[in-house]
Amino acid sequence: MAPVSTQPADSWFRHVKSTLALGIPLVGSHLAQMLTNTTDIVMVGWYGVDELAAVVLATSVFFTVFIVGSGFAFAVLPTVANAVGANDETSVRRAVRMGFWLSMIYCALVMPPLWFVESILNLLGQEPRISAMAQDYMRIAQWSMIPALLIMVLKSYLSALERAQIVLWATVAGAVANGLANYAFIFGNWGAPEMGLRGAAVATLITTSLSFLMLWLYAARHPVLQKYDLFRRLWRSDWPAFREIYKLGWPIGLTLLAETGLFAAASLMMGWIGVRELAAHGIVLQIASIAFMIPLGLSNVATIRAGHALGRRDIPNLVRGSWVVGAVGLSIALCSLSLFLLIPETLIGLFLDKADPEAPAIVAYGLVLILAAAAFQIVDSMQVITLGLLRGIKDTSVPMALAVVSYWMIGIPVAYVFAFKQDYGGVGIWSGLVVGLTIAALTMLARYVWQIRTLVDAQSRSGELPDRTPSGIATS
Secondary structure, three states: OEEOOOOOOOOHHHHHHHHHHHHHHHHHHHHHHHHHHHHHHHHHHHHOHHHHHHHHHHHHHHHHHHHHHHHHHHHHHHHHHHHHHOOOHHHHHHHHHHHHHHHHHHHHHHHHHHOOHHHHHHHOOOOHHHHHHHHHHHHHHHHHHHHHHHHHHHHHHHHHOOOHHHHHHHHHHHHHHHHHHHHHHHHOOOOOOOOOHHHHHHHHHHHHHHHHHHHHHHHHHOHHHHHHOOOOOOOOOOHHHHHHHHHHHHHHHHHHHHHHHHHHHHHHHHHHHOHHHHHHHHHHHHHHHHHHHHHHHHHHHHHHHHHHHHHHOOHHHHHHHHHHHHHHHHHHHHHHHHHHHHOHHHHHHOOOOOOOOOHHHHHHHHHHHHHHHHHOHHHHHHHHHHHHHHHHOOOOHHHHHHHHHHHHHHHHHHHHHHHHHOOOHHHHHHHHHHHHHHHHHHHHHHHHHHHHHHHHHHHHHHOEEOOOOHHHOOOO
16 A cells, blocks of 8 residues: 555646646657558559558558557556656666567567468458458568557657657658658659559558657667666566566557457448448548547546556546546547538548549548548547546556447447448448447446546545555556
8 A cells, every 4th residue: 555645736727738748749749640641541542542442451450450569568658657656767667678578579479460461351351352452561561560569669658758759759750751752662753663552561661660760769868768777688577567568458459459440340341332432431530540649649648647646646636637638638529520520521532633533432422421430529539538547547457348348249230230231331330430439438437437436535544545556566
């Protein structure tokens, strides 16, 4: 047990200021990362509709596999934040080092199956021609899994130390490099070979490698970070820290899988309807994903600030900070919803070559889907920010179960029934997304309220809280 902080809660203004100071660079880094992905979709879309459909499928599979592995990096975030709040420098190094270990082990396990993604997609009912093109892309892009996951660990480390600015600039630099490399290798500009969708994969590999190098040099060389001695004896095992990151990380990974798998399954079902419908779906999904980067960044803020407060045993500021980050997220979601309703055709048109004869049909189909995307902006923001708060207090197992039930036992069946049994097609698929996200948001929020009440009750009874710092190796 550890004593609770007796300091009064900070002012509401200070909480808003702190949330924005940390949130703006984190949101910016997520937007820059999404810009990298969007650039791939846009430029491949300019190259051809079939290539666009293949990249949508390949990136859906890649991102689904990637996001599961990033659970270990996300586990580093609250662990380091707790350690910083408790002034425990040794635990910072231990958590990051084992985050690297787990990420590399994961890459060794998942990359071999990705080599044969064509067979996987064919088994899932996709057009063989599109599946073969997706494999051409994947056999190059899969090598970026290694630097991409290591980047996630370094991002968690630096963000928990509130050094999000370098995360932003490294991601922006990567986005610029990706755009230039795409322009060169997709279309064969500046003397480069014309590689089509394989060029987009080459650009992704170049981008992730350069971004990792930039973050690694900063973490290794910055004078203020020398006290953490992050890369000292990187090969040395640390089984207590390994177990902690693993215990926190695998539920986070499965939670992320449940949500990203929901959207990947939607892409697969849309592929059963047709290539043009899949292309429209991919565009609208990309637009919705760009908007989602803002609440996702705020979710990271929620994890960091909740982790710091819990490390200090500061329940009043934990509660007040939760209210602030939730209110900011709601405001942003309302803005996104408004844009989707006001300028949908403009947003969709950014992803297509207007000279393409199939563009009008894709835009028309996308206009219907973007209404459904507008419908889940608020609940999607609510669920991801609440999930970030739960991670900050090291509650990961129950949220995992809630996500699986919401997305896979409710969302996917509703999508399938509405799309193929009730003949609503793509609209039915997106209706299932709305239902799944709404259930997740409500149940996650109820879980967080219950957890906070438990902590407040413990404080009022004994003035102490259960030890959830890294040295306690205690996880939920």
